[in-house]
Structures are given as C-alpha cells and as structure tokens.
Amino acid sequence: MAEIEPRWVLIVDLDRCTGCQACVVACQAENNVPTVGEHETIEGRWLHWIHIERYWEGEYPNIKARFMPVMCQQCTAAPCEPVCPVFATYHTPEGLNAQIYNRCIGTRFCGSACPYKTRTYNWLRPEFPEPLHEQLNPDVTVRSRGLIEKCTFCVQRIRRIEIEAHAQGREPVDGEIQPACVQTCPPDALVFGDLNDPSSRVSQLATSHRSFKLLGELGTDPGVIYLKGGETNV
Amino acid sequence: MKRFWLIGLFILVVVGVIAGVILTRVQVYAAPEQPIAYSHQVHVEAGIQCLFCHPSPLKSPLAGIPSVQKCMGCHNVIDTDNPEIQQVASYYESGEPIPWIRVNLQPDFVYFNHQPHLGAGLNCETCHGDVGQMDVTRQTVKMDMGWCLDCHINQSDEKVGRLADCLACHK
Amino acid sequence: MSESEVLAYPEDSSAAEFEDRLLLAERTSSEINQAVLQPMFRTSWKFWALVIFLSLLVLWGLFAWGYLIYWGMGTAGINRPVYWGFFIATFVFWVGISHAGTMISAVLRLLKADWRRPITRGAEAMTAFALMMAGLFPFIHLGRVWKFYWMLPYPNNRLMWPNFQSPLMWDMVAIFTYFIGSTLYLYLALIPDLAMARDHTGKWRQKLYRVLSLGWRGTEAEWHKLHRALSIFSVAIIPIFLSVHSIVSWDFAVTIQPRWHSTIFAPYFVVGAIYSGLAALACILVIVRKGMQLQEFLRSEHFDALGKLVLVAGMAWVYFWFAGFIVEWYGNEPVTRELIHEEVAGSLAPLFYLQMSANLIPIVMLIFKKVRTTPWLLLVATLLVNVGMFTERVLIVVGNLQRNFMPFNWGEYSPTWVEVSIVVMTFAGFALLYTIFSRIFPYVPVWEIKEGRLRYTVRRIGRLLVPTAAEIE
Amino acid sequence: MSENEISLVALFEKSTDTAKAIDDLHTLGIPDDRMVVMTDVPYPEQALGRTREWSSLPYIVLAGAIVGLLIGLFLSAITPHLYRLDVGGHPPVGFPPAAVITFVFTMMAIIVSTFLGVLWEMDFPSFGPAPYHKAVTDGQLAILIEFSPDLDDKVNQVLKANQADYIGEPEMISL
Structure with a gap:
C-alpha cells in the first residue's frame, strides 16, 4: 500500500468529448446496470451512471451542441453522505464516495440531497433480458429493487489491479487502473488517476488553466475535474 | 408486592434480549447432501493436497472445483468397483458436470477473493476448518460479516483503513 | 336541536351567558357522567356504516402498500429528480396535525386556561392517532422496508451503528419520543375517567376499563400524584413538540437544494404545524359534536376560543411564509428564481394559488365571531386550512425537487393510484381510529370538567353577575 | 389492617362537611394515616384538612433525565467511536447532530420516567380487592376510616353529625 492514500480523480476533457455515449454503454456493461425500457425512461427513471448532458448554445442557425458527461462527482464534502441514516453511502480513505448496495434501505435522501442528481434508483425489479443476463460482471453486485446506485469509479477494477500489483510486490503505475468509461472513450476525453501522485497525468491536467469543477461554488470539492477551453464541438 | 409487575417486566426484557442473542449466535452447521457420497477424509488421508483438486486460490478469486476429468484421472484405475465411483464415471461418459452443492457460499453482494487472503499468510484450515477430518464437508464457521470483520478490524493501523472499509468486500 | 345548532348566546342576559360558561353549574356529578357515557353507547346504523366504509378504505390502502412493496417504488409516481413525493408530503402533514393536541392540552394546562377542559381529550387523541399515521410513512417510503431495522441502534455482528448525523435518525428518535409522550399523556389523564366508566358500565366494557x-x-x-405528573408532562412535552417539527423541517433544510436550504424552515414548519393542527382539531370537534350530540360540552365559547387561536396561528404562518419568501425572491439566484417562477407562474401555479387562497381566506373568515361560533362556517374555514396546508407540503416537497442546479435533470411529478390509495388510507385510518376511540373512551374529560366547576362562583359587580374563578389548581 | 380494628366508609355530599368530619375525627385521635379520602375531583391540597404528601416523583424524573442524557450521549457521541467507520477523514461525531440526539433522548427519558414513576408512586396497577365505594365517581366524597373498636360509637356520632349520607362497612371491590 502506498504511504499516502491515493485520491482518485477523473478528468473529463469537454473539448474532446464528442457526445458519442460509448462511456455510457461501457459503464452499463461493466457495472451490471439494468435497462429499464422505454416507458420507465420517459417517466424519468433511467439508470445510467453516466449521462451525457447536452446543452444548446446560440440561436438557429448559429447553434452549437455542448456535451457534458456527468457521473457521480465523488465529492470530498459530499452532501449525500451525512444524510444517509445507515452509512450506506460514506467517504472512503482514498477519496471515493462509496455506495454499499446491500446496506442501502432506500430512503432516497442522498438522491434528494445530491446537487448533481447523479444518483439513480432501482424503481422496479431490475431485469436483464435474454442475452444480457449472460454478461453480468461477477465482481459487481447485481442490485435488487429499492436501492440507490451510482458511479463507483469502477472500484472493482481499482481493487483488482491493486491486488495483482500487490501480489507482484509493486504499486500500480499511473494509467494502469482504468474505469470502463476511460478504457472505452474513443477521443481520450477521460483520464483517471491519483491526484496525490504529483507525476500522474491527472495531476498535470488538473492544474491546467482549462480545469473547473462542476458547481464549484457549492464547495463540494468534487473528484471529477472538467476541462473546457476554446470553441469546439461545432 | 404489587410492584412485582415492574420487576417481572424487567426480567422479561432481560431474558428476551439474552435469548435473542443466544439464538442468533447458535448456528446449525448441517452438512448439505451431495449428489455423490464424496469423502474429503479418504482423499486427504491418501495424501492428496488441497491445491491438487482446488488449484487456483493462489492466483484467482476462486479456489475451483475439480472437473470430472480430473476425478477420472485417478478413478480410471482406483476403486472402480465402488458404486459411487461408477456414478462419477457415468457423469464422465455423459459429459455432464457433477451438480455439487456448494458448501461455503458467499452472497452476491460480497466480493471475496482467495488470492489476497492466502497472500496474507492464511491457510485453508483457517476458514474452512479441518476438512481432512470430515467425511461430508460442512461449514465450521458462520461466514457472516461479523466473522470477516473479526480479522479485518484487528490489523495494523496502516492496513485497517483499507481492510475494514466497506468497499473491501462490497462493490 | 335547531337552537343548539346555531350556538347563539341567549339574548342579552349576562346571567344566561355565564351559566353557559360555568361549565354545567346546574348538573350533578352523576348526570355529567351519564351525559358523557351515554353517547358512547348510542351507535346507530350510520356509525357502523361509517366504520365499514373507513375499514374498506384502509383495506384497499393496505393492498396498495403490499403492491408497492412487492413491485417496488416504481409503482408510485416518484422519479428522478423527484425522489420524494406524496408520501413525504403527507408525512409532514400528519406530523403537523399532531401538533395541536399538545399545543392545546399542555400549553393551556400550564396557562390554566379553563376553556381547554372539554377539548383536551379530543386534542390529545388527535395527536396520538395523527402520529400513528405519520409514523407509517417513513416505512412506506423506504425502498427496502424489510431492512428498516438497520436504523435501530443495537449491538450487532455487522459492527455497524446507524448514522446519527442523518436527520432521518433524528426524525425517527424524535417522532418515537413524541408518540410515546403524547400517548402516555393521553392515557395518564384518562385514568380517572376510566375508573368512572368502570363504575358505571358492565360486560366487556367494564372488564376493559377495569384493566x-x-x-x-x-x-x-x-390525585396529588396525578396532578404532579401531568404538570411535569406539560412542561416536558412542549420542547418535544417544538423539536419534532423542527427536525422534520431539517430533513429538508440540511440539504443544499435551493429553497429547502433555509434557516427559517424550522420555525416556519412549527408555525404551519400549529396552524393546520388547530384547524384540524376545530374541524374534528365540530364533527364529533354533531355525531355524538355533545352540544352541552362543546359549546360556542370553545369554538370561539379555538377559532381565535387558529386565527393567530394563521397570521403567524403568513408572517413566516413571507419572511422566507421575500429573502429568496430578493436574492434572485438562478435556481431559486426558476423555482419561484415555476410556483407563481409555471406548472405549479394552480397548486400555489390553491395553497395561498385556502390558507388566507380562513384567516379573513375567522376574524368574524359569527364564523368562529357557527359550526358549519367554522368547519368550512378549518377544512380550507387543511387543504391549504396539505397543498403547501406538497409544494415544498415536490415543487422544490422538480427543479435543481442541473437543468438536464429537471422533471415533473404526478402521483399514481398507489400513492393516492395509501394517502387516503391514512386519512381513513385516522378517522377510523378516532371514531372507535370516541365510542370506547370518554371523549370529554369528566374529571377536568368537574374540577372546573369547583372553581367558579358568581359575584355581583355593579349591575352585572360575573363568574369568578378560584385558584384551586 | 389488623384484625381487631373496625373499618368504616362514610359518604358525604359536601366538601365542607367532609373537612369538618375529618377535623372531628382528628380530635378523636384518629391520625391521618388511618384515613383515606376518595373523591371524583382533585381537591386542592389541604382543602380537606390534611397535610401535603411528600412525593419522590421529581427525583425519579430527575434520575430518568440523567439516564436519558447518558443514553443519548452514548448513542450519539460514543458509539461512533466504538464502532469506528473511517469516513475519509471526516469527524465521526459532529456537535449539532449529537446535541439533537442527546436532547431528544433526554426528553424521552423524562416522559417515560414520569409515567413509570407516577405508577410506582401510586403503587399501580393494583387490581386486588380494595375498600371502595362506587358512589365516589358519582360525586360523593368518601372517607375510609380504620380505628379501634372502643371508638365505634364516637366515630359514628361524628360522622352523622356532619351529614354523612351513608355509613357502613366498606365493600371490598376487586378493582
């Protein structure tokens, strides 16, 4: 184990994001996220751990689409954590905002408290239609109805790499740990790493003049850092 | 004394709590009925190591259940008259796996990995008991969260943060 | 019948007026006993029809709850971002209703206000039953209700205790405390009347009362010890009743959701609770008085005094509402602006104007003594208050969740049949419990009325006969 | 109640008569602890000529409050330390939540201890047979007296002189 606990952060480069939704699909596959169907989606009950928010800028015909992938921001001062009556969500030593599914009793208080509204809830019994049930990830809990789920930064991948590296007597190197979304992102808009390691790629990107934090004025100190610069995404 | 009822109520509450605690502690460790009367004792006494049949705990989350082929590797020649062995052979011929009943099962929401546990110096008996003495395998400990935490929480300060963390087992 | 219906004071006779206020000066003790006990035995077919009707509503609601548990929260109308809907709004409403019971009973007992006497029992029973209904909702709205015991603090092998930083924990503890407090308070004051009922009834009733x-x-x-205990209760229960609704308001105020995150929420909720609770009490008293023919105990001066309290609470509610609103309106932050716009001119406008009119019209109505002392007018006014306060709770919970910092996540909410059935179930359940209670337990606190009678004599001051109270409590 | 003592119950219409009768009985040498007055209305203390009873209820309540305070403190401030869950560097206990929980538990204990305390004080529930008269709840004031047989005539005299409606053996009623 490292002497200093890592602080996992995800860099989202909005200037590179094309809104292709590959990360959404990768996340769905990696984390056993159920699909809810058309009707429930219209009701506002879709279960994506990442959603690509699309905002329009300007007036027709000079109109631009802006894409912003929003996942759980893994806040350091998370509004969702203290309100959970059973510690189903809490802060881990490595800066993750953990969600323990089997501890969750479904008060949905965290969902109401989250300013980013990135927490999703299993409204009905999750179903995995025919071929999908064959591809469930054994490392990730299959959630039942009535509990909150959200982005975990693919903690099962972090742990697996750590255990393997540990067995080989070394520390994980920068870039070795990749959540499913980071691994999939075609334009390399997502970068994952340890902010407490000054030489890591995320540490360098985080100091960029383009970096900002979503709703930074709320003081939640998120673990997701966005980069946004000039005019792109035409 | 008419105040008896108060004392009676108090005793009832105390007895109730104690009975509840005992009932939750008492666990029936019944061995499940297996499709084939397999004896760990016979095999261990014949000198077979755990890792011969369960090969992968050192390098993967699961220890592994031996395939029917592996059984037949020996039982092609050993004790072929035994009706139980003939049953194994019939599974082999039909190409079906033996539907063993899993004894040490963790629920879906628990992530358990053999590798770091063996890497930390534990051996099989620590958790599974002396399987070599069992004719029919059964659990020797109630593998619940309290039992896991008993070990995980009594670690050195730099380790306990990670090991007693919920995310160590629940993901 | 028609005379008592109008509840008018007999014409220009000060003597008749004070006789009215002397709390049955001409009755003997045993006549009072019978006047209270007899309505309990008189059950017409209408009563049983009501009980059956309410029971059917409750059974239907229980079915809806079972359906909700079996299929999941998705059968309700809540969604993302409106994680909390009708269930929480009704929860807040019921906790609010429960407040008037102790308000009347404890505060007025401490202040030695005599007009409280005939209505204390009805008020305390209302508190207890409203809390029972409120207490259901935290369970109803849990996604996995079968795991609720994880919120209870007890040693366990998971080595996990509940999170006492969570307002839901405070809520659970506070509501449980308030429920225990109000039930014991109700029961303690009931003991002498139960003994009275024991001495004057037979069969199963006597057995029940005896126990x-x-x-x-x-x-x-x-008597001495009962008095002592009741005065301790009265003092102790007031901070509890203030804390309970404050804590309920902190469920909302501790989040950083705009318009919820407000320092005025706690007193605003408490005042709103008193307003709706007193109105509900007046409303119930009018109905019970009619149903049980208790005209000689629940008289115009009680409704008059209660109406004044509702009036004062209503004006206080307006003040607190305005104090919260003007700051948010002036602050003009983007999300708050959107929320206020949504309320006053957006999709929530019908609800908002319903809330405002249903809360403000009764205040105007209750200014007039004629309204306060005429049962049906009082019933209209107080029912309006409860419609208004229920709508207010829906607006607070649902209205503020529909909009948030991230416009991509804005949503709409409308309840489904499951939510409506369960909400109706609690109203029917409350009415059912209250109806049955009024036929099993003396609805009018007999000993308190008799105690009140001890206090009064008539003195002549100048041309007038004036009732004078002795300090005996 | 010893065997050779007589016990009587007398019913009165008016509180003034009752008070007078009690005074007269005092002069006969019957002390307060041999008399029980039963009413359907709480009369003010000393209205019937008797001294105030000492009550330990406030102390029971105080003890209850302290126990509640300690339980509240234990749950809100001590258990998070005993069962430490590392919450990423955040403190396990915050003052405001601990204050809320402690306050509520204190109040709960006050309420419960008042209730249990008053039952204890009254020696309730006591369902066994006890001397009682049903006219009490109909507004009669009853005095229950125990005295030695040699006072029999005088006691009857005193009671009659004070307009007792009824004088007789107390009925043992299982309440």
Whole structure:
C-alpha cells in the first residue's frame, strides 16, 4: 500500500468529448446496470451512471451542441453522505464516495440531497433480458429493487489491479487502473488517476488553466475535474 | 408486592434480549447432501493436497472445483468397483458436470477473493476448518460479516483503513 | 336541536351567558357522567356504516402498500429528480396535525386556561392517532422496508451503528419520543375517567376499563400524584413538540437544494404545524359534536376560543411564509428564481394559488365571531386550512425537487393510484381510529370538567353577575 | 389492617362537611394515616384538612433525565467511536447532530420516567380487592376510616353529625 492514500480523480476533457455515449454503454456493461425500457425512461427513471448532458448554445442557425458527461462527482464534502441514516453511502480513505448496495434501505435522501442528481434508483425489479443476463460482471453486485446506485469509479477494477500489483510486490503505475468509461472513450476525453501522485497525468491536467469543477461554488470539492477551453464541438 | 409487575417486566426484557442473542449466535452447521457420497477424509488421508483438486486460490478469486476429468484421472484405475465411483464415471461418459452443492457460499453482494487472503499468510484450515477430518464437508464457521470483520478490524493501523472499509468486500 | 345548532348566546342576559360558561353549574356529578357515557353507547346504523366504509378504505390502502412493496417504488409516481413525493408530503402533514393536541392540552394546562377542559381529550387523541399515521410513512417510503431495522441502534455482528448525523435518525428518535409522550399523556389523564366508566358500565366494557384504570380509587394521594405528573408532562412535552417539527423541517433544510436550504424552515414548519393542527382539531370537534350530540360540552365559547387561536396561528404562518419568501425572491439566484417562477407562474401555479387562497381566506373568515361560533362556517374555514396546508407540503416537497442546479435533470411529478390509495388510507385510518376511540373512551374529560366547576362562583359587580374563578389548581 | 380494628366508609355530599368530619375525627385521635379520602375531583391540597404528601416523583424524573442524557450521549457521541467507520477523514461525531440526539433522548427519558414513576408512586396497577365505594365517581366524597373498636360509637356520632349520607362497612371491590 502506498504511504499516502491515493485520491482518485477523473478528468473529463469537454473539448474532446464528442457526445458519442460509448462511456455510457461501457459503464452499463461493466457495472451490471439494468435497462429499464422505454416507458420507465420517459417517466424519468433511467439508470445510467453516466449521462451525457447536452446543452444548446446560440440561436438557429448559429447553434452549437455542448456535451457534458456527468457521473457521480465523488465529492470530498459530499452532501449525500451525512444524510444517509445507515452509512450506506460514506467517504472512503482514498477519496471515493462509496455506495454499499446491500446496506442501502432506500430512503432516497442522498438522491434528494445530491446537487448533481447523479444518483439513480432501482424503481422496479431490475431485469436483464435474454442475452444480457449472460454478461453480468461477477465482481459487481447485481442490485435488487429499492436501492440507490451510482458511479463507483469502477472500484472493482481499482481493487483488482491493486491486488495483482500487490501480489507482484509493486504499486500500480499511473494509467494502469482504468474505469470502463476511460478504457472505452474513443477521443481520450477521460483520464483517471491519483491526484496525490504529483507525476500522474491527472495531476498535470488538473492544474491546467482549462480545469473547473462542476458547481464549484457549492464547495463540494468534487473528484471529477472538467476541462473546457476554446470553441469546439461545432 | 404489587410492584412485582415492574420487576417481572424487567426480567422479561432481560431474558428476551439474552435469548435473542443466544439464538442468533447458535448456528446449525448441517452438512448439505451431495449428489455423490464424496469423502474429503479418504482423499486427504491418501495424501492428496488441497491445491491438487482446488488449484487456483493462489492466483484467482476462486479456489475451483475439480472437473470430472480430473476425478477420472485417478478413478480410471482406483476403486472402480465402488458404486459411487461408477456414478462419477457415468457423469464422465455423459459429459455432464457433477451438480455439487456448494458448501461455503458467499452472497452476491460480497466480493471475496482467495488470492489476497492466502497472500496474507492464511491457510485453508483457517476458514474452512479441518476438512481432512470430515467425511461430508460442512461449514465450521458462520461466514457472516461479523466473522470477516473479526480479522479485518484487528490489523495494523496502516492496513485497517483499507481492510475494514466497506468497499473491501462490497462493490 | 335547531337552537343548539346555531350556538347563539341567549339574548342579552349576562346571567344566561355565564351559566353557559360555568361549565354545567346546574348538573350533578352523576348526570355529567351519564351525559358523557351515554353517547358512547348510542351507535346507530350510520356509525357502523361509517366504520365499514373507513375499514374498506384502509383495506384497499393496505393492498396498495403490499403492491408497492412487492413491485417496488416504481409503482408510485416518484422519479428522478423527484425522489420524494406524496408520501413525504403527507408525512409532514400528519406530523403537523399532531401538533395541536399538545399545543392545546399542555400549553393551556400550564396557562390554566379553563376553556381547554372539554377539548383536551379530543386534542390529545388527535395527536396520538395523527402520529400513528405519520409514523407509517417513513416505512412506506423506504425502498427496502424489510431492512428498516438497520436504523435501530443495537449491538450487532455487522459492527455497524446507524448514522446519527442523518436527520432521518433524528426524525425517527424524535417522532418515537413524541408518540410515546403524547400517548402516555393521553392515557395518564384518562385514568380517572376510566375508573368512572368502570363504575358505571358492565360486560366487556367494564372488564376493559377495569384493566386500564389500574385500580384507581380517587384517593387524595392519587390525585396529588396525578396532578404532579401531568404538570411535569406539560412542561416536558412542549420542547418535544417544538423539536419534532423542527427536525422534520431539517430533513429538508440540511440539504443544499435551493429553497429547502433555509434557516427559517424550522420555525416556519412549527408555525404551519400549529396552524393546520388547530384547524384540524376545530374541524374534528365540530364533527364529533354533531355525531355524538355533545352540544352541552362543546359549546360556542370553545369554538370561539379555538377559532381565535387558529386565527393567530394563521397570521403567524403568513408572517413566516413571507419572511422566507421575500429573502429568496430578493436574492434572485438562478435556481431559486426558476423555482419561484415555476410556483407563481409555471406548472405549479394552480397548486400555489390553491395553497395561498385556502390558507388566507380562513384567516379573513375567522376574524368574524359569527364564523368562529357557527359550526358549519367554522368547519368550512378549518377544512380550507387543511387543504391549504396539505397543498403547501406538497409544494415544498415536490415543487422544490422538480427543479435543481442541473437543468438536464429537471422533471415533473404526478402521483399514481398507489400513492393516492395509501394517502387516503391514512386519512381513513385516522378517522377510523378516532371514531372507535370516541365510542370506547370518554371523549370529554369528566374529571377536568368537574374540577372546573369547583372553581367558579358568581359575584355581583355593579349591575352585572360575573363568574369568578378560584385558584384551586 | 389488623384484625381487631373496625373499618368504616362514610359518604358525604359536601366538601365542607367532609373537612369538618375529618377535623372531628382528628380530635378523636384518629391520625391521618388511618384515613383515606376518595373523591371524583382533585381537591386542592389541604382543602380537606390534611397535610401535603411528600412525593419522590421529581427525583425519579430527575434520575430518568440523567439516564436519558447518558443514553443519548452514548448513542450519539460514543458509539461512533466504538464502532469506528473511517469516513475519509471526516469527524465521526459532529456537535449539532449529537446535541439533537442527546436532547431528544433526554426528553424521552423524562416522559417515560414520569409515567413509570407516577405508577410506582401510586403503587399501580393494583387490581386486588380494595375498600371502595362506587358512589365516589358519582360525586360523593368518601372517607375510609380504620380505628379501634372502643371508638365505634364516637366515630359514628361524628360522622352523622356532619351529614354523612351513608355509613357502613366498606365493600371490598376487586378493582
């Protein structure tokens, strides 16, 4: 184990994001996220751990689409954590905002408290239609109805790499740990790493003049850092 | 004394709590009925190591259940008259796996990995008991969260943060 | 019948007026007993029809709850971002209703206000039953209700205790405390009346009263201790009742959701609770008085005094509402602006104007003594208040969740049949419990009325006969 | 109640008569602890000529409050330390939540201890047979007296002189 606990952060480069939704699909596959169907989606009950928010800028015909992938921001001062009556969500030593599914009793208080509204809830019994049930990830809990789920930064991948590296007597190197979304992102808009390691790629990107934090004025100190610069995404 | 009822109520509450605690502690460790009367004792006494049949705990989350082929590797020649062995052979011929009943099962929401546990110096008996003495395998400990935490929480300060963390087992 | 219906004071006679206020000066003790006991035995077919109707509503609601548990929260109308809907709004409403019971009973007992006497029992029972209904909702709205025991603090092998930083934990503890407090308070004051009922009934009733009255004989020592206990209760329950609704408001105020995150929420909720609770009490008293023919106990001066309290609470509610609103309006932050716009001119406008009119019209109505002393007018006014306060709770919970910092996540909410059935179930359940209670337990606190009678004499001051109270409590 | 003592119950209409009768009985040498007055209304203390009873209820309540305070403190401030869950560097206990929980538990204990305390004080529930008269809840004031047989005539005299409606053996009623 490292002497200093890592602080996992995800860099989202909005200037590179094309809104292709590959990360959404990768996340769905990696984390056993159920699909809810058309009707429930219209009701506002879709279960994506990442959603690509699309905002329009300007007036027709000079109109631009802006894409912003929003996942759980893994806040350091998370509004969702203290309100959970059973510690189903809490802060881990490595800066993750953990969600323990089997501890969750479904008060949905965290969902109401989250300013980013990135927490999703299993409204009905999750179903995995025919071929999908064959591809469930054994490392990730299959959630039942009535509990909150959200982005975990693919903690099962972090742990697996750590255990393997540990067995080989070394520390994980920068870039070795990749959540499913980071691994999939075609334009390399997502970068994952340890902010407490000054030489890591995320540490360098985080100091960029383009970096900002979503709703930074709320003081939640998120673990997701966005980069946004000039005019792109035409 | 008419105040008896108060004392009676108090005793009832105390007895109730104690009975509840005992009932939750008492666990029936019944061995499940297996499709084939397999004896760990016979095999261990014949000198077979755990890792011969369960090969992968050192390098993967699961220890592994031996395939029917592996059984037949020996039982092609050993004790072929035994009706139980003939049953194994019939599974082999039909190409079906033996539907063993899993004894040490963790629920879906628990992530358990053999590798770091063996890497930390534990051996099989620590958790599974002396399987070599069992004719029919059964659990020797109630593998619940309290039992896991008993070990995980009594670690050195730099380790306990990670090991007693919920995310160590629940993901 | 028609005379008592109008509840008018007999014409220009000060003597008749004080006789009215002397709390049955001409009646003997045993006549009072019978006047209270007789309505309990008179059950017409209408009563049983009501009980059956309410039971059917409750059974239907229980079915809806089972359906909700079996299929999941998705059968309700809540969604993302409106994680909380009708369930929480009704929860807040019921907790609010429960507040008037102690308000009337404890505060007025401490202040030695005599007009409280005939209505204390009805108020305390209302508190207890409203809390029972409120207490259901935290369970109803849990996604996995079968795991609710994880919120209870007890040693366990998971080595996990509940999170006492969570307002839901405070909520659970506070509501449980308030429920225990109000039930024991109700019961303690009921003991002498149960003994009275024991002495004057037979069959199963006598057996029941015998057990419940715990062997009360009315000795001096017993009275002395009962008085002592009731005054301790009255003092202790007031901070509890203030804290309960404050804590309920903190469920909302501790989040950083705009318009919820407000320092005025706690007193605003408490005042709103008193407003709706007193109105509900007045409303219930009018109905019970009609149903049980208790005209001689629940009289115009009680409704008059209660109406004044509702009026004062209503004006306080307006003040607190405005104090919260003007700051948010002036602050003009983007999300708050959107929320306010949504309320006053957006999709929530019908609800908002319903809330405002249903809360403000009764205030205007209750200014007039004629309204306060005419049962049906009072019933209209107080029912309006409750419609208004229910709508207010829906607006607070649902209205503020529909909009948030991230416009991509804005949503709409509308309840489904499951939510409506369960909400109706609690209203029917409350009415059912209250109806049955009024036929099993003396609805009018007999000993308190008799105690009140001890206090009064008539003195002549100049041309007038004036009732004078002695300090005996 | 010893065997050779007589016990009587007398019913009165008016509180003034009752008070007078009690005074007269005092002069006969019957002390307060041999008399029980039963009413259907709480009369003010000393209205019937008797001294105030000492009550330990406030102390029971105080003890209850302290126990509640300690339980509240234990749950809100001590258990998070005993069962430490590392919450990423955040403190396990915050003052405001601990204050809320402690306050509520204190109040709960006050309420419960008042209730249990008053039942304890009254020696409730006592369902066994006890001397009682049902006219009490109909507004009669009853005095229950125990005295030695040699006072029999005088006691009857005193009671009659004070307009007792009824004088007789107390009925043992299982309440």
